[in-house]
Amino acid sequence: MEIINENDLSRVDLNLLVVLLVMYEARSVTGAAQRLYLGQPALSAALKRLRAMFGDPLFVRSSQGMIPTPRAEQLVQQFAPLLQGMHRAIFSKPAFNPRQDRYSFRLAMSDWIEQWLMPDLLAELLVDAPQVDITVLTADPWQVTPLMEKQQADVAVTVGNPVSRDLTRAEIASAGFSTLWDSQQIALTAALTLAEFVRYEHVLVSYRGANESALDEQLQQQGVARRVRYVTPHFSALPLMLKRLPLFATVPQGLVSNWCERFGLRAAPVPVAMPDYQLSLLWHNARHDDDANRWIRDKLHQLLLRKRL
Template sequence: MESINESDFSRIDLNLLVVLLVMYRVRSVTQAANQLYLGQPAVSAALKRLRDMFNDPLFVRTSQGMSPTPRAEHLVKQFAPLMQGLHRTIFTPEHFDPASDARSFTIGMSDWVEHWLMPELVAELSACAPHITIKVVATDPWQAVPLMEQQQADLAVTVGNETSRDLTRENIASAGFSTLWDYRQIPCHAPLTLDTFLRYEHVLVSYRGASESALDSELQQRGRARRVRYVTPNFSALPLLLRRLPLFATVPQGLVHSWCELYGLQAAPVPVNMPDYTLSLLWHNARHEDPASRWLRTTVQECITSKLAAQSARVTRPG
């Protein structure tokens, strides 16, 4: 592609090109002035500037009116489609139709959010936006802000409250944690007592390799501690570990229902107080008004809200 010298454009008044195109169409200074709501002297002055710019008369007087020169014919042939495209770009509101659009969106999220959210979200998109492609990039709470600042994703679904002046974070809802185990490895039923909870070893998910979490801080305030046997950055590793070893795993409540069904695990409330996590959407301010980005945020938010409502109904359902 030929490079563009921006300084060349600083000498060009697009209004002159409008005068050129109108003059070509009407072949009259008077009619051009009427169509442009200008005085004849203003159109004559613009025509003089055009002649100086292109070093050509452009229009000459004939019995048929102001006839274009070959140079004017060539310029109009080049400029007319460009000006039409510029007009569409400036004055036509951008429209996004999910039913027909075929673009790709990138969403950042952790593995547990992907496991919890994406089956329903992809099914929803398959119905209402069949040509849309979704790409998920692994994103923990610490990676979300730099990922979005660099605009490497259209949206992040994350927890925490980190943000920056270039980003918008919108909290959706909060939820709690539950403890999972395999009855064949730890033969006990819900609810868990604190003594039972601490009698067995634990597996901990830590994105940064830390061996303690908010749960351990709460235990320390009680003068108690748990033994963490295994630390992993991936929630997806937990179900098979629990089936093989006598371990407890404390996980977001969103994972409980499907993991108990899929892997035959047991679940119980955590026997100590733990702060809830808040799911939020994070996006770059440059995408705030973009119709496609707004649609994506709304669709993801509605899916999350629906899943959290169903999750809450299961937790509160009698029996």
């Protein structure tokens, strides 16, 4: 790409190029002045500046009006498409057409949200937006804010309450937790009680390797504790653990129906009070008015509302 000398361009009045093109079409100082809503003296002054800028008469009087010189012909051929492109860039905001446009979105979320949402979203896009691709970036609640501040993703689906002056967060829905187990490994004859809950060992998802969570704080208030036997950052590891070992896993409600159907697990309400989690969309303020970004946000918003529990 050729280097632009900003000092050269700063001395150029781009309005003069508009005068050049209108003069070329009107072939008359009076006609060009009327089209530009200028007085004839102002148009004559602009033409004088154009001639000085290019070192050429540009237009000469004849019985047929102001005839362009070869230099004017050359300049019009060069500038007309440039000014037309500039006009489109300034005044024609391109609209995103999901049925026709090819686009690749980068969405940030944790693995359980991906399991819960993305099969439905991708199925919709195959019908509604066949040229749209999705790349998912792993983003737990601790990763999501810096990732979005750097604009490494278009939209994040997250829990918690991330705060940043660079980002916009829209709270969509709240949901709770359930406890899962395999009936071949833990045979409960009645509802899941607190005593049964702490009798067996647990698996825990922790993005930072902690072996306690808000659930353990609730248990302490009841004067009991559980043993966490296995800690992982991946929800996807839990179903196979439950199928082989007598373990409980307490997971977001969004995973429950799918895991019970696919893996034959049982589910019950957590036997202590647990605060709900808040599902939110997060995006950078720089993308707030972007047509494509607004479209995928709306898609995610509608999907979250349909699937909330």
